[in-house]
Amino acid sequence: MIMIAPTSELTPDQLARFIHGLGYEITIKETCYGANIEGDKELIGKIVPEVRKLDPNRIFIKVRAYPIGDERRCRAHHGSRPGFNQMEKEWKDLPFIEAGLCAAEGGEECPEKPPRRKLSVEKLMQIAEEDNR
């Protein structure tokens, strides 16, 4: 499953055409979020790095359990899509990961935020007294 981040200028159509253009004997399905590809493991292993090169920090790839067009999942056959909400949420948040990848590439140091401190009793009492005035 190839997913294009919302910040990318690449379209699923361009992506699908590019993969077709590579000329490998695999199945490609253009989707609203990118494309699904299926075929021999070795071929997929060759294609994935090529696809990433198109937009390295804005293309995300994972394995999908169900085959392309599987009746249990395919919308054309009214299949259930239990993973949709997760994919939608992760897709929306891909720009954060993109920022992270750019930072990691540039060697930017990202110090962790200090954990939130609990409100002390004294401070709480002070707030309460201020409110009462």
Next chain:
Amino acid sequence: MKIFIMPPNSLILYDLVERFGHQPLSIMAELRDRVTEREMESPPLNVTLKDVTKGLKYAGIEVPSGVRGRMAVWGPLVDEAEAAIIMHNTPFTFGCVGCHRTNLLLMHRIRKKKIPTLEVEYPEDEEEGKIMVTKIKAFLEGLK
């Protein structure tokens, strides 16, 4: 190295692990074998009776069958794992990955196994995204 990711179906973690040169252990790959190679009795359910029995290795008989069923799929992945990345507070932990008890049991097994483990928070903005990705990159590069 084989890295167990949690949530085990996360696109973000799967991609990052593969991108930084390791093999992610995910439920998608595990279930792919089941839904393509085996004839499932009831198509939307990806766990067979045999799997539930297998789950007894990870959860006792008194534990709900849903937990055992999930552990039958995820447990062997943890056994296989050489390292793990746990992402906390993921807003999408419902559905197949939404069983909190299974997630707790899974985290317990990972910690008990004493493999190198990285625990990160799900990013809510770009700054948190940067922190998460740099931490994961440093962790994965350190494993080589």
